[in-house]
Amino acid sequence: MATDDGEATGLRERKKRETRLALSRATIRLCVERGWDNVTVDEIAAAADVSARTFRNYFSGKAEAIAAGHLDRAMRIADELRARPAGEPLWDAIVIAVRSQFAPDVPDGTPSPEDRRWREALLLVLSEPALHGEVLKANAAAQEELALAIAERTGLDASRDVYPRLVASVVGAASAVAVEHCLRADASMPLETLLREVFAAVTSGLPVP
Amino acid sequence: MATDDGEATGLRERKKRETRLALSRATIRLCVERGWDNVTVDEIAAAADVSARTFRNYFSGKAEAIAAGHLDRAMRIADELRARPAGEPLWDAIVIAVRSQFAPDVPDGTPSPEDRRWREALLLVLSEPALHGEVLKANAAAQEELALAIAERTGLDASRDVYPRLVASVVGAASAVAVEHCLRADASMPLETLLREVFAAVTSGLPVP
DNA sequence: CAAAAACTTTCCATTCTGGCAAGTTTGCAA
DNA sequence: TTGCAAACTTGCCAGAATGGAAAGTTTTTG
Numbered sequence: 001m002a003t004d005d006g007e008a009t010g011l012r013e014r015k016k017r018e019t020r021l022a023l024s025r026a027t028i029r030l031c032v033e034r035g036w037d038n039v040t041v042d043e044i045a046a047a048a049d050v051s052a053r054t055f056r057n058y059f060s061g062k063a064e065a066i067a068a069g070h071l072d073r074a075m076r077i078a079d080e081l082r083a084r085p086a087g088e089p090l091w092d093a094i095v096i097a098v099r100s101q102f103a104p105d106v107p108d109g110t111p112s113p114e115d116r117r118w119r120e121a122l123l124l125v126l127s128e129p130a131l132h133g134e135v136l137k138a139n140a141a142a143q144e145e146l147a148l149a150i151a152e153r154t155g156l157d158a159s160r161d162v163y164p165r166l167v168a169s170v171v172g173a174a175s176a177v178a179v180e181h182c183l184r185a186d187a188s189m190p191l192e193t194l195l196r197e198v199f200a201a202v203t204s205g206l207p208v209p
Numbered sequence: 210m211a212t213d214d215g216e217a218t219g220l221r222e223r224k225k226r227e228t229r230l231a232l233s234r235a236t237i238r239l240c241v242e243r244g245w246d247n248v249t250v251d252e253i254a255a256a257a258d259v260s261a262r263t264f265r266n267y268f269s270g271k272a273e274a275i276a277a278g279h280l281d282r283a284m285r286i287a288d289e290l291r292a293r294p295a296g297e298p299l300w301d302a303i304v305i306a307v308r309s310q311f312a313p314d315v316p317d318g319t320p321s322p323e324d325r326r327w328r329e330a331l332l333l334v335l336s337e338p339a340l341h342g343e344v345l346k347a348n349a350a351a352q353e354e355l356a357l358a359i360a361e362r363t364g365l366d367a368s369r370d371v372y373p374r375l376v377a378s379v380v381g382a383a384s385a386v387a388v389e390h391c392l393r394a395d396a397s398m399p400l401e402t403l404l405r406e407v408f409a410a411v412t413s414g415l416p417v418p
Numbered sequence: 419c420a421a422a423a424a425c426t427t428t429c430c431a432t433t434c435t436g437g438c439a440a441g442t443t444t445g446c447a448a
Numbered sequence: 449t450t451g452c453a454a455a456c457t458t459g460c461c462a463g464a465a466t467g468g469a470a471a472g473t474t475t476t477t478g
């Protein structure tokens with residue numbers, strides 16, 4: 001009776017997601033405003049109206065809270081790949097799955113507030129080495145998931161064959177390079193285009209230009 | 210008169226390197242023996258006969274101390290690439306550079322004690338998520354260096370062109386997959402062979418098998 | 419509705435972090 | 449050789465992080 005779709009299960013689940021989101025956002029906002037090491041866990045917890053202990057029930061630290069959004073996003077790439085039609089060539093499906101999460105098509109030129117926060121968080125990461133490791137860990141986790149999806153699709157055994165993990169890692173590496181290049185450089189090129197370019201290079205064996 | 214080669218500069222430098230090595234080794238040994246969270250910085254410092262404060266002058270924490278050896282090794286890949294003859298094709302040079310550090314040719318079947326420690330440390334990392342991030346950071350740092358070396362060799366601008374960073378990232382990703390696969394699996398294949406296989410796949414555009 | 423399960427909070431003992439200043443060692447040149 | 453300066457180590461310490469335990473709340477379930 002209650003469940004309509006696979007999302008909002010119950011009140012409890014919804015509240016947890018909200019708390020998690022509130023904590024993550026508060027962390028990002030405060031760290032952007034005051035700088036990474038001028039923010040304590042207690043302050044973040046206070047800003048989100050929970051106890052400091054609750055913060056630690058959700059995240060292991062500031063870094064994890066900041067990278068949480070990125071982790072979710074990266075994790076969804078595997079879901080997206082699983083949702084692609086079975087007949088579609090693997091690499092086409094992969095490129096579409098990555099773009100769906102990292103360079104979503106916007107109707108008009110409006111980058112959703114969600115996306116703006118993502119950019120904000122990534123810029124914070126680039127400026128703070130202490131955060132780098134956390135994002136790398138998020139990418140690694142997402143790649144693990146992606147490797148499983150690739151294994152399913154190709155009918156390979158993820159624990160025996162290297163191919164799934166190899167492709168997942170390379171996809172993760174290439175995506176990260178494109179995103180970072182886009183954030184660093186003077187945004188001379190839309191992420192959309194850069195992703196296409198990077199994957200074209202990878203699928204053609206990275207020939208020396 | 211004193212300096213014979215480019216290594217041992219002075220007494221001071223040598224002592225620092227020794228202290229650093231001693232700390233790193235002590236950390237690995239203790240963590241292997243007692244388990245990651247049954248080891249404190251004070252114990253490590255005591256084991257290396259220095260103060261706890263000195264430990265922190267060298268490393269930001271246990272994780273960094275454990276990953277230090279891996280970082281050095283990965284950093285040397287860029288040096289090795291720079292040392293390859295200029296006429297050699299880029300990918301040949303890269304593969305050789307990687308192998309020189311990750312799968313060194315051993316005269317007889319004797320893996321140097323240095324290599325045994327490397328394996329030991331990596332196994333520790335696989336078993337402890339808290340360490341994963343640190344190794345990923347080490348890889349990222351090494352890739353940055355590798356990207357510069359690739360830029361030099363190809364005559365590209367590392368800050369403008371994506372190619373150097375892209376190749377460095379993919380090389381890092383592929384190497385990591387090979388090494389991990391070798392450590393996880395029942396070592397069904399020597400790292401040597403696995404690296405060759407992985408790079409062959411990458412340079413041919415990762416075709417679906 | 420009441421028990422059970424899940425989550426939050428308070429309390430607290432350890433450990434981590436990093437700045438500071440005093441004590442040592444090493445490098446260098448007069 | 450002597451003495452100074454730079455570099456390194458150490459003890460001290462306060463603020464923050466970490467994570468276990470148990471009591472207090474809220475949601476779920478029978």
